[in-house]
Amino acid sequence: MTALLADIPLEPAGVPRGRAMVERAQWASLAFATYDIETVRRIAQAAAEAGERVAAELGIAAVEETGFGVAEHKKLKNVACSVGIWNTYRDHDYVSPVLHPDRGIVEVPRPAGVVIALTPSTNPVATVFFKIMLALLTRNAIIICPHPFAKRVCTEAAHAMAEAAVAAGAPDGCIQVVEEPSIPLVNALMTDARVDVIVATGGTAMVRAAYRSGNPAIGVGPGNVPVMVDATADIAAAAHRIVASKAFDNSILCTNESVLIVEEKAAAGLEAALRREGAYVLAGEEIDAVKGVMFDGTSFDTAWVGKSAKQIAEAAGIKVPANTRILVAPFPLVVPEEMLAHEKLCPVLGMVVVPSAARGIDAARAVLRISGAGHSAAIHSEDAVTIMAFASAVPVLRVAVNVGNSLGSAGIETHLAPTMTIGTGFFGRSSVGENLEPKHLINMTRIAYPSHGSSAMPDFSALQPWHEPAGAVPPYPIASNMEGAPSLVRADDPQDELRDEIRRMVVEELREILRG
Amino acid sequence: MGIDLVRFFGMLVHVTDTDSADYDYGVFSFASKAEVLDKAKEYWNPGKTQFWIDSGVPLVIDRREEYYLWDMSGKRLIDLHLNGGTYNLGHRNPEVVQALTVAMQHFDMGNHHFPALARTALAEALVTSAPAGLSKVIYGSGGGEAIDIALKTARHATQKRKIVSIAKAYHGHTGLAVGTGDDRFSKLFLADQPEEFPHVPFNDLNAMEEALRGRDVAAVIMETIPATYGFPLPDPGYLHAVKKLCQEFDALYIADEVQTGLMRTGELWGIAKEGIQPDILVTGKGISGGMYPIACVLVRDEHAGWLTEDGFGHISTFGGAELGCIAAIKALEICSRPETRSMVHYIADRVGTGLRAIQAEYPDWFVGIRQNGVILGLEFHHPQGAKYVMRQLYENGVWAIFSTLDPRVLQFKPGILLKPEVVDEVLDRTEVAIGRAYREAMGGRS
Numbered sequence A: 001m002t003a004l005l006a007d008i009p010l011e012p013a014g015v016p017r018g019r020a021m022v023e024r025a026q027w028a029s030l031a032f033a034t035y036d037i038e039t040v041r042r043i044a045q046a047a048a049e050a051g052e053r054v055a056a057e058l059g060i061a062a063v064e065e066t067g068f069g070v071a072e073h074k075k076l077k078n079v080a081c082s083v084g085i086w087n088t089y090r091d092h093d094y095v096s097p098v099l100h101p102d103r104g105i106v107e108v109p110r111p112a113g114v115v116i117a118l119t120p121s122t123n124p125v126a127t128v129f130f131k132i133m134l135a136l137l138t139r140n141a142i143i144i145c146p147h148p149f150a151k152r153v154c155t156e157a158a159h160a161m162a163e164a165a166v167a168a169g170a171p172d173g174c175i176q177v178v179e180e181p182s183i184p185l186v187n188a189l190m191t192d193a194r195v196d197v198i199v200a201t202g203g204t205a206m207v208r209a210a211y212r213s214g215n216p217a218i219g220v221g222p223g224n225v226p227v228m229v230d231a232t233a234d235i236a237a238a239a240h241r242i243v244a245s246k247a248f249d250n251s252i253l254c255t256n257e258s259v260l261i262v263e264e265k266a267a268a269g270l271e272a273a274l275r276r277e278g279a280y281v282l283a284g285e286e287i288d289a290v291k292g293v294m295f296d297g298t299s300f301d302t303a304w305v306g307k308s309a310k311q312i313a314e315a316a317g318i319k320v321p322a323n324t325r326i327l328v329a330p331f332p333l334v335v336p337e338e339m340l341a342h343e344k345l346c347p348v349l350g351m352v353v354v355p356s357a358a359r360g361i362d363a364a365r366a367v368l369r370i371s372g373a374g375h376s377a378a379i380h381s382e383d384a385v386t387i388m389a390f391a392s393a394v395p396v397l398r399v400a401v402n403v404g405n406s407l408g409s410a411g412i413e414t415h416l417a418p419t420m421t422i423g424t425g426f427f428g429r430s431s432v433g434e435n436l437e438p439k440h441l442i443n444m445t446r447i448a449y450p451s452h453g454s455s456a457m458p459d460f461s462a463l464q465p466w467h468e469p470a471g472a473v474p475p476y477p478i479a480s481n482m483e484g485a486p487s488l489v490r491a492d493d494p495q496d497e498l499r500d501e502i503r504r505m506v507v508e509e510l511r512e513i514l515r516g
Numbered sequence B: 001m002g003i004d005l006v007r008f009f010g011m012l013v014h015v016t017d018t019d020s021a022d023y024d025y026g027v028f029s030f031a032s033k034a035e036v037l038d039k040a041k042e043y044w045n046p047g048k049t050q051f052w053i054d055s056g057v058p059l060v061i062d063r064r065e066e067y068y069l070w071d072m073s074g075k076r077l078i079d080l081h082l083n084g085g086t087y088n089l090g091h092r093n094p095e096v097v098q099a100l101t102v103a104m105q106h107f108d109m110g111n112h113h114f115p116a117l118a119r120t121a122l123a124e125a126l127v128t129s130a131p132a133g134l135s136k137v138i139y140g141s142g143g144g145e146a147i148d149i150a151l152k153t154a155r156h157a158t159q160k161r162k163i164v165s166i167a168k169a170y171h172g173h174t175g176l177a178v179g180t181g182d183d184r185f186s187k188l189f190l191a192d193q194p195e196e197f198p199h200v201p202f203n204d205l206n207a208m209e210e211a212l213r214g215r216d217v218a219a220v221i222m223e224t225i226p227a228t229y230g231f232p233l234p235d236p237g238y239l240h241a242v243k244k245l246c247q248e249f250d251a252l253y254i255a256d257e258v259q260t261g262l263m264r265t266g267e268l269w270g271i272a273k274e275g276i277q278p279d280i281l282v283t284g285k286g287i288s289g290g291m292y293p294i295a296c297v298l299v300r301d302e303h304a305g306w307l308t309e310d311g312f313g314h315i316s317t318f319g320g321a322e323l324g325c326i327a328a329i330k331a332l333e334i335c336s337r338p339e340t341r342s343m344v345h346y347i348a349d350r351v352g353t354g355l356r357a358i359q360a361e362y363p364d365w366f367v368g369i370r371q372n373g374v375i376l377g378l379e380f381h382h383p384q385g386a387k388y389v390m391r392q393l394y395e396n397g398v399w400a401i402f403s404t405l406d407p408r409v410l411q412f413k414p415g416i417l418l419k420p421e422v423v424d425e426v427l428d429r430t431e432v433a434i435g436r437a438y439r440e441a442m443g444g445r446s
């Protein structure tokens, strides 16, 4: 179709619609911010269970839509980010006031309000679930802005949780999703002054744009994970963990190992152990062949994101055993021009051999000079001295010890907060240095009594500022002369409970009639 | 004019510290607000101009934006009158402005004799959005003309003359529409025709049946909630019963949705929210976002015979002006968004809750709240109560109008895109104004 008015700049159609979503989210967040903990838990649990129900189906759909990863592993992540997150935080309370009578302080949790969540194509459904769960646990309204490669599956994921949440009493519009993302729309959302915080998981450009937006932002930088194996390590166990972690979802988590650094004394044993676990160690011309496939000049060719080791080997013309799960590519020195030392979101693991643990720490630092500062690293070692030296020298904010880094630094196989969003802190130009968790989406209003004791803090323990909503939020706007409409009598009058119940039933009935 | 109040909430409009300060609007200019008021009386409408001065609302609207108006003095007002819903989407809604600005590089009003691009596109959009059965669109240049078209269509379809309307109704002041309203406006121009335009009391089914029983009525015309009468709400079941009586006695049911359509009840059309499929639906005012006049009549194929019999049967140069159609396509799209619907429900809830809290403080003064969505009539215990409240609201930066035909009742009409913080501000201001009006009406000082 020819555009007859082509030379006149028109705002892309989605942009005004996006602004309307922010406005709706603002209304929803105002209502949500008054909810009590029981209702919040009911809503979060319902959303989590809805996520779990579609975890497998959306795992398959995500692989189909994006071409990245392994459906079965995606299912695991989807479960971890729905009911997994619920189980982790079900006994936490980000809602009720916290009393510190000894210090004369009461903390009243206050949600951020409207959260804009940018989600990546690599872990689409899991990240959508994760951010929605955090928003629900903290009474925030959230607008999911998915990567265009994964827009369909992210829309489905968000709708699944939104429907369950609203059915469990969440305010209408507290979970929304941009179905047709575009650069102008994302820009309009991020710079909208009504947005309270942007939580950006994605490419560096997107994360920097979030910080430039003028709105508060929690952005996380990319990873490039060094994993060191020293001479004290349990070699067989290390090999097992590294291969499993590198093969998990075909290395699509940003916490996947990128460069294996092995102390010379352990190198031969580790190589043999890696082979036993399904690693194929490349040699000679094979290395250049794989590099030729993976790197398009000076950058990683994203066509290989989340592809399998066998697909990559085949493209490089290398015959590998049928049970091959990862490719290991040895290289001599960690320097910027060595492409194997860069981040690789596919099951190819660079490997350097170092003469000592101290030189290994230098190599790990060199990996992070290329990219991934503030992110994560792993070490397999029995020596606390080496581990401390590693952790205090390498510029990362989490060091996973004797565990695969993919799920280790992501908090799924460690006691770090389970997350799809790794705060890279000051090292990585981010405002958060921890794994993103619910507490990052609230502030506390602190009631503070004088420290010199001239005015004692009364007992606040019976005071609950929040309450359960009386019905659907917002209520359907029934005409004020119809039965069931709100009257002068206040709804929170306890003597009116029965009347409220009847009123609710009438409202429901009327709604059915109006729908029908 | 002396020293004007130029800074109101930090909004600087025109610096006017002497009579000679110039209000320059490009194609015209004035030296002062006083000059405008004097010349409005001299060259335009002395009665209306004086009425507002005497009512304590000497408003000359200058700048307009979102739901704000600025008087020439610089005084800012939050608009809860919306000119009967004309500014439902706010003043100069940026999306409507943009759609029109772009369209003006290509379109003008169009030629009303020919089939036209924008007219056809809007007609399709309206039919798609409308209650089932409505299938053709006829355009007027304003609400009154559209009502006339509706009445003409009903007369043609039924070959009967009588039109039944509600006593104290208001459907416009054009040739036929004026007959449906209060005789104050028809007698003035010797246009009263009580035989052809019987009026029946609202919410009185016996009277309605009596009026229809003779089977000589072409149509009953009703606003879904009568605006100018202060939005008295139809009793539960009343509109359904009227529709049934129409069917029984072969009269058409015309829904005047000029003020109750466009999401103001929380559904796109108030009559659809009632679950009624009217024979004819009229929309105007807000349909074109307050930017370019247009009004529309939606009819069923079975009553649209004249469009085939003589397509030139109703001619109006400006009716269906294409720029108006373009503004309307945009306005209709904004009103129809799920986000908009959700927000209206939130706004209605917050406004209703806030007003009930104020009511609880003045139970014997602020005696009633009539509400359906963001359509509200506030009842005060004084024959002219709403005039006191209107004046105090004006003093307090809110513009809401009393009901001409029932001045106990204040029309209180929040916009459908009103932001939460503005809703809260409106409630704060309203609480103070209602209190002051109470003391004033009860004889004390405000």
Ligand SMILES: Cc1ncc(COP(=O)(O)O)c(C=O)c1O
Binding pocket: B084, B142, B143, B144, B145, B147, B170, B171, B172, B173, B223, B227, B256, B257, B258, B259, B284, B285, B295
């Ligand atoms: C319900 C209703 N119908 C019809 C009209 C007439 O519209 P217009 O003034 O555009 O002729 C009005 C105007 O106030 C109205 O409120």
